[in-house]
Amino acid sequence: MTDDLVLYGNKGWTSPYVFSAFVTLKEKGLPFRMEVLDLQAGQHRRPEYTEPSSTGRVPALRHGDFWVAESSAIDEYLEEVFPPPAHARLYPADPRQRARVRMVQAFVRSDVLEVRMERSTATLFEGAAAKPLTPAGRVAAERLVAVAGRFLAPGAEHVAGEFTIADADLALLLQRLVHNGDPCPERLAVYAQRVFQRPSVREWLKQTAWRDR
Incomplete structure (x- = not known):
């Protein structure tokens, strides 16, 4: 049920x-x-x-x-x-790809603390103003960009071949930079914006003060 x-x-x-x-x-x-x-x-x-x-x-x-x-x-x-095929698959069937998704999720939750603090989700969902990044914040932002670039292979649309929950998590982390106008490579910005067009994400955004840019 x-x-x-x-x-x-x-x-x-x-x-x-x-x-x-x-x-x-x-x-x-x-x-x-x-x-x-x-x-x-x-x-x-x-x-x-x-x-x-x-x-x-x-x-x-x-x-x-x-x-x-x-x-x-x-x-x-x-x-x-609620597994596939009755419901959408959000973790790959392949063990290595599934481990990759879990790795991305762990990184999003445990790393680049300064980005998560200095670019809080209030700047995305409540319209709070963002102050310039501190030196530590810039270092963390550069690390985020570098690691995300390795997670997302050139030309790839998703981190594990097809959309997984790791894409939603990583896109939200990248949006902390993109939405606030901080440096972010175009391919990563396009990826984050594309994920944020998914109906599931749009349903969340309806509840917030989010404004597309």
Whole structure:
């Protein structure tokens, strides 16, 4: 059954991690209900959320009486419970390509901290102004561009041959530069903009202050 899927996100629709789980659900065509928590008000710290979700963070997914938190765990759970061909494949069948997708997802979540801090998603989804990058921010931006260029082979449209959830995650990270006018090679900017035209992503953007450029 898919009518008992609930995704818990944050007020403001700014979390890149909620974004990842949201896009996965949309790409798989799964009906779900969105529950938005006010983190500033501490709604995620209430016992009725912290106890079943374990981490007390967003996103969390409730599927019937089962809960799972952390976006990459949610993505993989949905891939396994709602697999192809009935639902879109978001992790490649080939083990090496699947490992590549997981590598991209891990990088997006753990590296280039200065980019994620100095180009917060509030600059994308809430219209917040971006200040010039600090020297550390510029170094991190250069690293992001270099690594993304290796993830995305010249002429390739996706990191693993076809669209996967890693493309949504990587495109969002690149948009932190592209959308704010920071240096980014054209092919990576075009890639990020193309991913952001997918219907699943557009559904997310409708909830935000995003403006196409």
